[in-house]
Amino acid sequence: MALRIVETSDPAGTESLGAELAAGLRDGDVVLVRGELGSGKTTLVRGAARALGVTDPVTSPTFSIGHRYRAPHVTVSHLDLYRLAGLEHEDPALLADYLGPGRIAFVEWPSQGDDELSNARLQVTLSHRGGDRRRIELGDERGGGESDE
Numbered sequence: 001m002a003l004r005i006v007e008t009s010d011p012a013g014t015e016s017l018g019a020e021l022a023a024g025l026r027d028g029d030v031v032l033v034r035g036e037l038g039s040g041k042t043t044l045v046r047g048a049a050r051a052l053g054v055t056d057p058v059t060s061p062t063f064s065i066g067h068r069y070r071a072p073h074v075t076v077s078h079l080d081l082y083r084l085a086g087l088e089h090e091d092p093a094l095l096a097d098y099l100g101p102g103r104i105a106f107v108e109w110p111s112q113g114d115d116e117l118s119n120a121r122l123q124v125t126l127s128h129r130g131g132d133r134r135r136i137e138l139g140d141e142r143g144g145g146e147s148d149e
């Protein structure tokens, strides 16, 4: 069920929304971030990470499935599972360093990891709306978005 639908008109707006949702997160929470390439997933995670106290630059994971950033009260994990064919063929420990107590995790392209990530607290689905406009849907763990690509 959709909890809230927002439209942003620039990257700063999407970062602000990320910061806003970060304020409601707790230690151990997982946030699934869905949407096409360039829809603003990483931008939203950047805003959330900043709000949680991350000062390092937040960039897309390229050489690994994720990054971990130290923040004052928690480690912020940022995973991008785009290149993973399916977590069922991967070492179960693959995600262990990124999820769980002491961490708040944001996961881009989570469809490949449904089992591991089924306890997500929040699901965010972004879509292009022309130019710099983005539609951002916040939902609970079970199908916040009508599109499950």
Ligand code: ADP
Pocket: 008, 009, 010, 011, 012, 013, 014, 035, 036, 037, 038, 039, 040, 041, 042, 043, 044, 060, 108, 131, 132, 133, 134
């Ligand atoms: P993704 O992680 O979904 O591939 P990114 O966050 O890496 O997307 O990139 C989104 C791109 O779109 C960035 O270049 C960003 O500056 C641009 N952009 C333009 N308008 C917006 C907006 N309203 N929200 C988020 N990003 C936007």
Ligand code: MG
Pocket: 041, 042, 060, 080, 108
């Ligand atoms: Mg990204």
